[in-house]
Amino acid sequence: MNAPFPETHGSAQKLPLKVLIAAPRGFCAGVDRAIEIVERALDRYGAPVYVRHEIVHNRYVVDALRAKGAIFVEELDEVPEGVPVVFSAHGVPKSVPAEAERRQMIYVDATCPLVSKVHRQAERQIEAGRHILFIGHKGHPEVIGTFGQVAEGEMTLVETVDDVDRLEFPEGQELSFLTQTTLSVDDTADIIAALKIRYPQIVAPKAEDICYATSNRQAAVKDVAPEADLVLVIGAPNSSNSLRLVEVAERCGTPARLIERATEIDESWLEGVATIGISAGASAPELLVREVVDRLSQWRAVEERTIISAEEKMVFKLPRQLME
CATH class of the missing domain: 3.40.50.11270 (Rossmann fold)
Structure with missing residues (x-):
């Protein structure tokens, strides 16, 4: 979108910039x-x-x-x-x-209790005599940790729908599936659908493994991205849930960039941009969101609005040894 008047610098009037901040965002x-x-x-x-x-x-x-x-x-x-x-x-x-x-x-x-829940499910599926098809990203620490809950060979990694086509389990074999907690909700749904077609007998987890925070942050970006010319996601390049937020924005047809700090933002990114969406991965503190808004304010007259798509009130107990 083109701004209504030419850009000026210094003490002169700045171009307006709408900043839409997704909620929930940041720490889970x-x-x-x-x-x-x-x-x-x-x-x-x-x-x-x-x-x-x-x-x-x-x-x-x-x-x-x-x-x-x-x-x-x-x-x-x-x-x-x-x-x-x-x-x-x-x-x-x-x-x-x-x-x-x-x-x-x-x-x-300090394992997240929702990850621990997946670990317990893995143990139960093996006890029931089922081989586990685990949907996740190879090499991610959560995947390594979950595979380490069962004996070698009792779990097979599935990353894509194409991987489902390459599976060679015999008809009638006892199978179940579990998923990494930080995946794309949409991609995972496609993989699960393919698994159920290929293996109708496959046993699903009792509740979705993708965690509430991952789902909520993706839904929030879906609400913000269609209104924005650019989406900035604050998060680390090795953060699965942050990378998924970038993908969600791009699937909405909006360019998106993953940044760790506000200093990475270049003023040239704002050329032709009237509205920016901001989100943050589950490991990014709110301080970094404010840092980004402050940097944008150096160049443009920011009009800030928060778009709330869900309320989060989840709290997890600390380990007993630190409470005594």
């Missing part, structure tokens, strides 16, 4: 819980507290916790004796807490 209950777990562990045990993998996929959050005394490592063998370790919100294979117990380590599990 699982991320809030994971960050609080690290902070409480630091208070209880003192620095340093080690964290296996990024506690959540956000550089700002990780750097802030590092400044408080958290040390992030990839594997337990990097953790010295006698110091506590926290497992990330994405979940870990069973072998990780088993190794921690063998070494008599103090550990706190």
Whole structure:
């Protein structure tokens, strides 16, 4: 859309810019819980507290916790004796807490309860004699953690509808499916439909595995994107739920960009843009949203509006060892 009057700089009048902020956005209950777990562990045990993998996929959050005394490592063998370790919100294979117990380590599990629910479902499906088809993205920490709940060979990864066509299970084999919690709602629905056509006997989870926060943030972007000329999603490039928000906006026909911080925004992005939509992945703090609005205000006269598509009141309990 073209602005009604020419652009001027300095103290002169700025071009108007409508900024539509999607709600819900940003931190979910699982991320809030994971960050609080690290902070409480630091208070209880003192620095340093080690964290296996990024506690959540956000550089700002990780750097802030590092400044408080958290040390992030990839594997337990990097953790010295006698110091506590926290497992990330994405979940870990069973072998990780088993190794921690063998070494008599103090550990706190910050796995999101909704991811833990998928882990329990996986165990139940195997106990029932079913092979699991797991819908997710290869290499994602959540997928690695879920595969690590069952014996090797008891679960098969499915990433696309084309993968469904390549499956070679015999007719009548006992099958079930589960999904990563941070997937595209629409893509996952297509894959599930293909699985049910291919294997009518397949057993579905009792409730949808894609978490409420992922679904709500995607729905919110669907409400904002059609009204916008550009959508900015605040999130990390390794954040599955943030990447899905970019895809959702683009499927609405609106260009979208994933950014980690406001400093990445270039004024040239605003050429021909009258309305911008903003969302944030589940690991991105609200502070970064305000940072983006402030940067846009440097160049344009911002008229801000929040579009609310759902209310979220979910809260997860902290581990008992940090509440005593």
